[in-house]
Amino acid sequence: MRLGIISALxxxxxxxxxxxxxxxKLIHGMxxxxxxxxxxxxxxxxxxxxxxxxxxxxxxxxxxxxxVTHVLFTGVAGAGHAGVxxxxxxxxxxxxxxxxxxxxxxxxxxxxxxxxxxxxxDLYLTNRLADSAERFLAHDFEATIDAAERGQFALxxxxxxxxxxxxxxxxxxxxxxxxxxxxxxxxxxxxxxEGAAVAQVCFEMGVPFAVMRTISDxxxxxxxxxxxxxxxxxxxxxxxxxxxxxxxELET
Ligand code: ADE
Numbered sequence: 001m002r003l004g005i006i007s008a009l010x011x012x013x014x015x016x017x018x019x020x021x022x023x024x025k026l027i028h029g030m031x032x033x034x035x036x037x038x039x040x041x042x043x044x045x046x047x048x049x050x051x052x053x054x055x056x057x058x059x060x061x062x063x064x065x066x067x068v069t070h071v072l073f074t075g076v077a078g079a080g081h082a083g084v085x086x087x088x089x090x091x092x093x094x095x096x097x098x099x100x101x102x103x104x105x106x107x108x109x110x111x112x113x114x115x116x117x118x119x120x121x122d123l124y125l126t127n128r129l130a131d132s133a134e135r136f137l138a139h140d141f142e143a144t145i146d147a148a149e150r151g152q153f154a155l156x157x158x159x160x161x162x163x164x165x166x167x168x169x170x171x172x173x174x175x176x177x178x179x180x181x182x183x184x185x186x187x188x189x190x191x192x193x194e195g196a197a198v199a200q201v202c203f204e205m206g207v208p209f210a211v212m213r214t215i216s217d218x219x220x221x222x223x224x225x226x227x228x229x230x231x232x233x234x235x236x237x238x239x240x241x242x243x244x245x246x247x248x249e250l251e252t
Pocket of ligand 1: 076077078079170171172173191192193216217218219220223227
């Protein structure tokens with residue numbers, strides 16, 4: 001296995017590259033790829049930057065140029081469902097591009113000429129990832145995020161959810177908009193800007209993939225402020241703990 005690990009922003013992956021054994025850096029297409037090991041897993045870490053094109057390009061490069069056999073995306077997302085709160089973790093079972101609409105030629109959300117709107121994640125990777133996230137919350141959460149920070153972000157007992165993540169080239173910061181999307185996509189748990197693009201590339205290339213998102217905001221009018229605070233203060237520690245755990249447990 002060679003695992004490609006993508007995040008959009010530095011804060012979503014901070015610490016992982018530093019934790020790699022035998023890191024080697026290579027710059028290609030305006031992105032820095034770091035090859036090395038996390039535990040016994042051979043990995044390539046990269047920041048895609050924000051948006052579906054950036055993410056799709058990065059996933060393609062990882063597969064074609066860096067020979068990754070599996071892909072993991074880790075980052076933050078806005079809550080897309082009433083039961084999903086800031087600090088919760090969403091592990092995707094499937095992903096969809098909510099801004100794909102070639103109707104009336106094709107049904108809304110369907111990626112034309114694929115017959116698909118939903119792209120399923122790999123069951124094995126997804127099960128392992130959800131398990132690593134559950135164990136992080138059960139055993140390491142309180143030591144990782146101190147009481148003051150938990151209070152500041154009103155993080156009670158965060159939970160792991162599994163289900164649909166919707167992606168589009170928009171930062172959603174309107175209650176009306178997120179509610180309308182939720183009505184159009186029952187079962188949608190979170191919104192972000194990259195996952196479904198990575199999913200389409202991996203599907204087309206036959207590469208197993210998984211996506212994990214920590215909820216940073218409620219995709220409402222307060223989203224931009226909440227997002228900035230959460231990303232700089234908390235996001236990297238969630239990702240670091242869960243991804244290193246995931247890599248350790250993949251070996252076994
Ligand atoms: N990523 C984190 N929060 C988001 C939001 N509200 N909209 C889109 N992407 C996000």
